[in-house]
Amino acid sequence: IYSLGLESHLTASPPQRWVGWGYESDPEVWTKALKSGDEQFWFGDTIMVGGVYEPGVSVAKLYLPRKVNDQFDFGYVNMNEPYNYLASGQWVEVPSEWRKSIPLLARIGGAIPVGKPVHTRVPGDDTPASVAVKEVDDYRGVEIFPPRGSSHGQVFSTTWFEDDGISLEARISEYTVTYSSTEEKVIVGFSRDEKSGFVPAWKDLDIILHNGDERRVVSDIGKTVEYKGKDSRGRVVYTLKN
Numbered sequence: 001i002y003s004l005g006l007e008s009h010l011t012a013s014p015p016q017r018w019v020g021w022g023y024e025s026d027p028e029v030w031t032k033a034l035k036s037g038d039e040q041f042w043f044g045d046t047i048m049v050g051g052v053y054e055p056g057v058s059v060a061k062l063y064l065p066r067k068v069n070d071q072f073d074f075g076y077v078n079m080n081e082p083y084n085y086l087a088s089g090q091w092v093e094v095p096s097e098w099r100k101s102i103p104l105l106a107r108i109g110g111a112i113p114v115g116k117p118v119h120t121r122v123p124g125d126d127t128p129a130s131v132a133v134k135e136v137d138d139y140r141g142v143e144i145f146p147p148r149g150s151s152h153g154q155v156f157s158t159t160w161f162e163d164d165g166i167s168l169e170a171r172i173s174e175y176t177v178t179y180s181s182t183e184e185k186v187i188v189g190f191s192r193d194e195k196s197g198f199v200p201a202w203k204d205l206d207i208i209l210h211n212g213d214e215r216r217v218v219s220d221i222g223k224t225v226e227y228k229g230k231d232s233r234g235r236v237v238y239t240l241k242n
Helices: 002-011 032-036
Strands: 040-043 047-050 059-064 076-078 090-095 104-107 111-114 141-144 156-162 173-181 185-193 205-208 216-219 225-230 236-240
Touching: 002 156, 040 059, 047 059, 111 156, 111 173, 141 173, 185 205, 216 225, 216 236
Parallel strands: 141 205, 185 216
Antiparallel strands: 040 047, 047 104, 059 090, 076 104, 111 141, 156 173, 173 185, 205 236, 225 236
């Protein structure tokens, strides 16, 4: 979320986006229901958010926009149970049970950088609001969503932004994860652009696969990649060493 804020600052792109954002060639996004933008939206360019808006309803109806060009569209995956893969260019029904989760779908080929699930501070932040915060922002993972099988040579790329969060003159660094896949493995690349001068406290990067994807993760340039196990949500995690 913080990265989307920095991206908005740099490029004026909104964190919450109309369902047709980037899919303007799909004629369905211009229908009245989708043009209104009332019932689903993009959060960044990876997460499609839906919802239910009537009492007693536990299934949401979402449209999955598709790319209408020469590039193959790999579709979407459900980030919640049953974690199924969904083809683009169709309306789908997604379970949305009360007190569990709103509908969240991920675009295959996307990525979501994540940190610790608690309030953190950057090293050196001695502002009054932060001195009581014990956790340092020294962990970074990235959830990736490769195709169920081969990406047929296509390499997906996502860049996110970070700064120290407190300086008046922000120094913004960029981090890019790339990946492709075969039937047996996921090939990951990672690069840092820290010429701004900001260097975060985290060093290694966790690679978090979609639920049910248990392929081996390897580096595209032979860096060390260690199997970490499964997280609390049952997802396979590997650590790409710095």
